[in-house]
Amino acid sequence: MSTCIPLPVSNVFNSKTIKSAVYDFVTDYETPKIVTIRSAKFTLLLRISQVIILLYGVLYLLLYQKGYQKQDSSIVSSVTLKVKGIGYVESLKNQTTIIDGTDYVIPPLENAAVFIMSCYIRTEQKRMTCEESKYIDNAHCTRNEQCVANNYQFLHTNGRWTGRCLIRLNQTVGLCEIEGWCPVEDDLAQRELIEGVLNFTIFLKNFVEFPGFKVIRKNFHDNMSPCLYHDIHDKSCPIFRLSTIIESAETDQAERELMLKFGGVIKIKLNWDCNFDFNVKKCVPVYSFGRLDAKFKAENFSKGFNFRYVDLII
Known part of the structure; x- marks a missing residue:
């Protein structure tokens, strides 16, 4: 039969044992055991794996994916549109009616949009x-x-x-x-096409802010010279001819003619993809155009886009 006799605390935590523990902690350390494997096959496989991991981390994650950069997608943006141009309508009585900006620009149904009248049915009531x-x-x-x-x-x-x-x-x-x-309106009556509507111009002003970088940019310059957007020669000009927009959004000539007659919905997309590693002046938008409404040959109900507008004549 044996008994356990606890040691006094003073025997464990005395100055000698504490000093020895501190000395060993400062002067001694342990390392894992290293085994050297002499095999060209396994060594080559290891080096190839290390190189692949290194290239993936540096070339793909760091450089290609810009892993070192801070990204900010919560931008603040505002858009205003201004339309200019002169059109005209020739009536059956050989009379010419001039259409200016106050006539063919109808108040839009949504923000950051503009409605341009290319054809209309007039009913004097x-x-x-x-x-x-x-x-x-x-x-x-x-x-x-x-x-x-x-x-x-x-x-x-x-x-x-x-x-x-x-x-x-x-x-x-x-x-x-x-x-x-x-008299009552007749939607099947002869439509009056506005000649020269494809020469109308749209000036798109866009202000954008990147809060994460405290950068504010706009798509035009204060000393900008007169220009017209061209997808090759002048991609940065914010002034667009209506013919350029329609031709970019719809490639079918027959569909474009129907759009001018019955209306359509077109989007202008501004893509701000900026890299602030470079000069902030290189932060410019890329414009693209697309058609939002369905093609006339694929739509049987409520073709095009139109609405009624009242003009009071006194």
């Missing part, structure tokens, strides 16, 4: 009573009972039905009478 549109089947009538007053069960009425059936002379079928803006 007054508040009065007149015939309903002939394209509404339910508006055809032979007696007043078919034109019930305040009849709003039809979705495409152009005004309030008065309850009267208007039948012209020498005809047996007439149209219901409405009260509203007369």
Whole structure:
């Protein structure tokens, strides 16, 4: 039978043992055992692996992927657009109507966008009573009972039905009478194309800020000379001819003609990909163009893009 007798604490933590532990900590250290393998096959495999890892880290991660750089994608940007140009419309009466910027630039439906009128249907209207549109089947009538007053069960009425059936002379079928803006609009009427619309120019002003680098850039210069954007000769000019934009966004000539007639939606993309390792003046945008609406040959419902605009004439 044996018993354990604890040693006094003073025997463990005395000045001699503490001094010896500190001396050993300062003067002695251990190293792992090194084994030398004499094999050309394994040595070559090791060196190739080391070189591959080194090249991957330096060439790909560090240089190609710019791993040493700080990236900032939370940029702040603002865009304004200014359109200039003179167009004209020749009427059937051999009269010429000049269209300027206040006529063909319609207030856009969204920010950082502009609506340019390339074709329009003009209807001079007054508040009065007149015939309903002939394209509404339910508006055809032979007696007043078919034109019930305040009849709003039809979705495409152009005004309030008065309850009267208007039948012209020498005809047996007439149209219901409405009260509203007369005469009613006819979307199938002859469109008036604006000549010279492809020569309109758009001045795109873009201010962009990189908060992470405290850098503010813009896509034009204060002393910039007159220019026009060209995808080869002048890629930095922020003034675009409408013909250049349409031809870049749509390569099909037939589709471009339909776009001018029925409308379309085009995007102008500014890609700011800047490397601040170099001079900040080299931080310039790259422009590209694309069509957002569907092609006419692939779309059967609500082709193009258009909206109504009221111009009050006194």
